[in-house]
Amino acid sequence: MREFREWGHKLTDWVADYLESPERYPVLPAVRPNEIVHSLPRTGPVKGESMEQIFADFEKLVLPGITHWNHPDFLAYFANTSSPPAILAEFLAAALNANGILWKTSPAVTELEVATLGWLLDWFDLPRQWFGMILDTASTATLHALAAARVAAAPETRDEGAPRNLIVYCSNQAHSSVEKGAMALGFGREQVRKIESDKAFRMRTDKLASAIALDRKHGLQPCCVVATVGTTSTTSIDPVPEIANIARREMLWLHVDAAYAGSAALVPELRWILDGADQADSFVFNPHKWLMIPVDCSLLYCARPDALRNAFSLVPEYLRTQDEGLNLMDYAIPLGRRFRALKLWFVLRYYGREGLAESIRDQVKMAAELRARIERDARFEICAPSPLSVVCFRLKGPDEPNRRLLEAVNATRRFFISHTVLNGRYVLRIAIGNAGTTRDTLDRLWRLIEELTVPSQC
Numbered sequence: 001m002r003e004f005r006e007w008g009h010k011l012t013d014w015v016a017d018y019l020e021s022p023e024r025y026p027v028l029p030a031v032r033p034n035e036i037v038h039s040l041p042r043t044g045p046v047k048g049e050s051m052e053q054i055f056a057d058f059e060k061l062v063l064p065g066i067t068h069w070n071h072p073d074f075l076a077y078f079a080n081t082s083s084p085p086a087i088l089a090e091f092l093a094a095a096l097n098a099n100g101i102l103w104k105t106s107p108a109v110t111e112l113e114v115a116t117l118g119w120l121l122d123w124f125d126l127p128r129q130w131f132g133m134i135l136d137t138a139s140t141a142t143l144h145a146l147a148a149a150r151v152a153a154a155p156e157t158r159d160e161g162a163p164r165n166l167i168v169y170c171s172n173q174a175h176s177s178v179e180k181g182a183m184a185l186g187f188g189r190e191q192v193r194k195i196e197s198d199k200a201f202r203m204r205t206d207k208l209a210s211a212i213a214l215d216r217k218h219g220l221q222p223c224c225v226v227a228t229v230g231t232t233s234t235t236s237i238d239p240v241p242e243i244a245n246i247a248r249r250e251m252l253w254l255h256v257d258a259a260y261a262g263s264a265a266l267v268p269e270l271r272w273i274l275d276g277a278d279q280a281d282s283f284v285f286n287p288h289k290w291l292m293i294p295v296d297c298s299l300l301y302c303a304r305p306d307a308l309r310n311a312f313s314l315v316p317e318y319l320r321t322q323d324e325g326l327n328l329m330d331y332a333i334p335l336g337r338r339f340r341a342l343k344l345w346f347v348l349r350y351y352g353r354e355g356l357a358e359s360i361r362d363q364v365k366m367a368a369e370l371r372a373r374i375e376r377d378a379r380f381e382i383c384a385p386s387p388l389s390v391v392c393f394r395l396k397g398p399d400e401p402n403r404r405l406l407e408a409v410n411a412t413r414r415f416f417i418s419h420t421v422l423n424g425r426y427v428l429r430i431a432i433g434n435a436g437t438t439r440d441t442l443d444r445l446w447r448l449i450e451e452l453t454v455p456s457q458c
């Protein structure tokens, strides 16, 4: 234990220095594919090595291959951030190594999960009676929601697999995890309907209604509709109240994917993004996207937990218990459960609802300011509304200069931005989500973009 204490202190200092100024590293690493693999021995060590050697190699071989998500100039995908209380909680969770398979295998693992997920329902003003559990990612959560929807629509599918006539609906802007989850459950790709979206990239409910009617006419069985609150490309928000009306009328399972945007509903003036979400049968949001929680932590809520249970409960003899405790393994694919609720509990308590909301509110404001700045530059066009913290824009004209601009920005390794395709055009995306990003970050980025877009370079 003496060595553990010594290294525990050293690494705490190292992590504190790192978190204090991640800017000392470039956001993007300079490594080429397979370079790290080739720098490591082909076989593992037969005899144990010292912490000195291991940590020296961490700094020499691993760190140069890290893309720094903690860096304030990381503005790609959905930028996010870890936080000191969450890191400390992860340290404790690893030390306790408690596995929440059953209530009995560690009651606090399950009960902290129930309590923290209940707090968030309260903060979001969503139905407090919803069942909730933590999974690794929104992709896994959506797969679980689709499995519950499938069993609710056709109970025999639990034993027989997906019948060929069940249909899932989502917009053409929905995350690929919907289609992937459906595929994993045995739906054919032709059983996922991607409904057209409007000019603001929100699902068109008239097209949804007509697709359902057409499928019924052809003897197919509409089963589930997935509405997205905060789509991946543009953060557009599907009209959930209208989609919920259609789902209720047509007896479809409604799954709401708020993986990124859900956190923003903590800001009172942004609560509207969850209008209609109280009608959902299932709802996912990722604290690891915008709530100061490091990967992984995705919350799946369900208004009809019996359907989840029907889809997933299968108890081998050695796991049968007599107590009344909640056994989360009955509702999900994984048996073992990491103590993820600990970091959620630490973070919710440390920042409080107002502290978390304040950080998100400011990031949304920064995105609006950046958007206004881009709008003032006649060479660029804004490509989508920016209801939250992502701005989509492009140089007017062909795609190629836009592609080159993205590559040039990222080649500096000082900033990391990403792209998408909207209406067939290549579009640049700046995503604000790191708690360290400031107006200065965005000034520096915009100055770089201006330098790179002097006519000879584009």
Ligand code: PLP
Pocket (backbone or CB within 6 Å): 078, 136, 137, 138, 139, 140, 175, 177, 228, 230, 231, 232, 257, 258, 259, 260, 286, 298
């Ligand atoms: N849903 C939406 C709207 C997303 O933007 C993403 C990822 O960015 C996902 C789902 C998948 O999230 P995860 O990486 O947690 O599976």
